[in-house]
Every structure is written in C-alpha cells, then in structure tokens.
Amino acid sequence: MNGPSVDSDLNESDGLDEREGSDGSDLGSGLGLRAESRVERRANRRRARSRRAFGCFAGLVSLIVVGALVAGAVLGFGKGKDALANLFSAPDYKGEGTGTVTVQITAGQSVSSIADTLEKKEVVKSARAFERVARDDPRSLQIQAATYTLRQHMSAKAALTLMLDTSKSVLVMRISFPAGKTKAEIAQILQNSKLKLPANAASTALNNPASLGLPAYAKGNPEGFLYPGTYDVPKGANAYTMLKLLTANYAKNAASLDLVNTASRKKLDPYQAVIVASIIGAETNRPQDYAKVARVIYNRLQAGMKLQMDSTIHYVVGRDGGVFTTPEQRQTDSPYNTYKYKGLPPTPINSPTRDELRAAINPAAGSWLYFTLVNLDTGETAFASSAAEHQANVKKLQTWCQAHKGRC
DSSP states (O other): OOOOOOOHHHOOOOOOSSSSSSTBBBBBTTTOOOOOHHHHHHHHHHHHHHHHHHHHHHHHHHHHHHHHHHHHHHHHHHHHHHHHHHOOOOOOOSSSSSEEEEEOOTTOOOOOHHHHHHHHHTTHHHHHHHHHHHHHHHGGGOOSSEEEEEESOHHHHHHHHHHOHHHOOOSSSSEEOOTOOOOOHHHHHHHTTTOOOOOOOHHHHHHHHHTTTTTGGGOOOOTTOOOEEEOOOOOTHHHHHHHHHHHHHHHHHHTTTTTTHHHHTTTHHHHHHHHEEEEEEHHHHGGGGGGHHHHHHHHHHHHOOOOOOOHHHHHHHHOSSSSSTTTTGGGOOOOOOOTTTOOOSSSSSSOOOHHHHHHHSSOOOOOOOOOEEEETTEEEEEEESHHHHHHHHHHHHHHHHHHSTTTT
C-alpha cells in the first residue's frame, strides 16, 4: 500500500473514532476490515497483558511439574538401583568368625564347589560371596585338598585368607600313598612319616593281615588292597590304624564298582581281577589304554600264551631304572616271571587305582595280543593282533630309543 500504515496513522490521530482513507472511503473497504477503536485498543492491550501474565504463570507451573517429575524419576532410579543391588548382592559376614569347624576339601574340587561346602558348614554366609572374593584373588587356585580347621561366620575374605595359610588352617597330619606302590614301599612310606612309629611297626602290621580288614578273597595278603591316596591321620594313630584306613578305602571303591559281582558275571575270580588291575597300572600310565591292556591280558590267557610282562619280573628283581627287563632277569625262576611261566602271577604286584580296577572287570573289545610303548615321554602305546604287526611297533620303539640315548 502507498498510504500510511495503520499504526502510524493511529499515533497521529488519537481523537478520531474512525480513520478515513485519503480518498474519503473507509479503510479496508472491500477487504472486510475496519479501523480499531480506542476502547477496543485498550481492551486488547489488557487482554494481551493478561495473556502474558498467564503465560508466565503457566510456564512456572510447567517448570514445577517437570521438576517434580525429574525428582521423582531420580528418586525412583535410586530406589531401583538399591533394589537391584540388593537383588544381586552376595550376603557376607563381617570379621574373623568364632569357634572352630573342620572342612574337608577333596582333590579336584572347583572353587564353586568349595564355596558351597563352606556355606553348608556355615563358615561363610553365602557361596556367592566366597566365589567373588576367590575370583579376585588368583591364589584361590592354589587351595589344596586337605582337612581345614576354620571358624564359623567368617567374612569370605577372611575365610580365603585362612585357607591359604595352611600353617594355621591345616592342623591335621596327612600321609600320601601314591598309586602303583607295593606293600613293601607303602610300609616304608608309613615308617618314614611324621608319625614317628616304632622301628619296623609298619612291616609288623603288614605281617599280621588278620587285623587289617582284608576281604575274604585277598587270601590273607594285603598286596593289592592298600588303596592309594592321601589320608588324614587320626589322633593317636598307629601303623594298624593307618593300614586299616587303606584297606577300608579299597573295600569302599570295590563296592562302588560292584567288583565281586561284575567279575563273577564275566567268569572272573575277584582276586584275579585285582591282579590284572595291578599289572595294568604297572604297564601303562595312560587311562585311555587301561581297558585295552586288560583285553590283551585276557586274550593271551585264553589263547594259552605266556603274558611276558616285564612288570611282573620287576616285582621280583626290583627296578633298575629301566623300563624293560634284561635277558638275565627274564631267566629268573619265580612264579612272577611271566616270561617263564604261563598264567597270572600268584598275587597282585602293587596297589591299583579305581580306574585300573574298573578296566580289569570291563576290558575293551578287541583281538589284540600284543602291546608296546612307542614313546616313553607321552606314554603312547601301540596295540597289535599279530606278531608281524607287533614287530613293526617294536621297531618304532627302537627308533625312539635310538633318538633318546639312555632312556630305554
């Protein structure tokens, strides 16, 4: 438009009720508009001020509402966080605990299993608390099999610290009898232990088998029935006490294997099964070969062949540091010389383990008649069904021995 604006015209002519255009016609004629009167202008100003005031008030209310919502959310998050923390927390005692309690930790127990044992004994408040402490301390992997003297209601950290300090927590004497030892070797271990037995007390006890709790089929000979393992020494123990623990452990393992009935079903004498188990342990150190060695023994017996096991000769002449026997040793006149005499030796030749006993009554299926070591470092053993195949395996052993002078 070329004429003045509405606002400028109003500022110049406050005394007019209506503003006329320059041509005398009404402003906005033809547009449906007219000029604002003074009364209307004042009313509009009051309404604008009211709207601005209400807007400020509404904004303030909005801020208060939003603030309240934020505060509620923060408070709710805090309570939710506390609830989650309580949900996933590990209940734990405080302090060093009171009283005493003994806890048996066996070989092969995992940290979680140890934690469960400690919770059941009320040493720690929760297994989860002990697991968390153990997870943060690499030394927890060094917890050894033993009978621990601990306290009840200990903090998880205090319990772990005490278990790692075996000079304070392992107060019970223990004696270990390795697998594959003869009764003479076991007597020596026992005699040389911290028990400080009277001279020859162990051998004297072995020579009185009626007091050792042997099974009826042992024929009064403890050889083969002195079960290997680590044993806690009871207070006031003597040689008889310890040897009876070994024979009792044999009876427990034999019963769990149902050795007598299983052997009978397979037309085996249980005593012969123990003899076979002892040979297995002396001939191989690889559990995966136990059942195969058992099968070779039974196949050779059934075929009327001599067993020709170096281990049975070693039982008589002793080991000279070598794996094999010499031609002179194989001429030894003894019922244990399975190169000279057919059949099994008259008694077991050492104390077999549970796995060896199991293999003796559960031999693998196969036609093997021979086996030989081919690698003394790994214990790898080759099995054969024919003499020619066996000779090929023997050559492998000879090659290994040539490459490792002094080892065979």
